[in-house]
Amino acid sequence: MRGASALDHLLAEFPEAALRVQVVWEPVIVSDVAAPLSQVLGLVADRRVTQYWDPELVLSDDFVRAVHDDPARYGFDEPLPPGFIAWDVVGVFGRSARWEREPPVLVLSSGPVVEVIDATRIAIAEELAAAPD
């Protein structure tokens, strides 16, 4: 949950930016028996955020499938291992990105979030500074 707090602090550094954030909570460890409580949801308080509970890991599975189909497109050398769960990760997408059947290519994707928060800050700042397509 430190990652969620770090993300919220990062968003506060861009208070007026045209930025949308989707935060997905998913059951990964044995104690994740239910959707996050209000206290946990409150860790990411920015108004530009939409929060989701993904009990079936459908988003993680979709990412893993997409990487499996085309690892190089997402910066991987090979497909992710069977049973891999994408979590404690953050992805930054460009302003022109569209999500059709496959997730769009990311400007940055990595984790654990607390360890990549500086890189995330740079990626967001660069994307905001870039001229619109």
Add this chain to the structure above:
Amino acid sequence: MARDARKAIATLAVAAALVAGLAFAWLRLAPRHVPAGQPPLTTLRSNSLPDFRAAFNASEGEARVVAMFSPT
């Protein structure tokens, strides 16, 4: 004496099970509120990925961030 001890252990076990059950029920059923200004918490299902993608695409023209976390 041994009988009293067994009875006490059984009582404690029942009490512990009750507490665990209540805690589990509370975890499952407690209301979830997102911070003010955010849309309500949405549960993703296998058939709701298109809605997630549509929400992502609705903000085309803005930088976007997707983050995935465990809640505990």
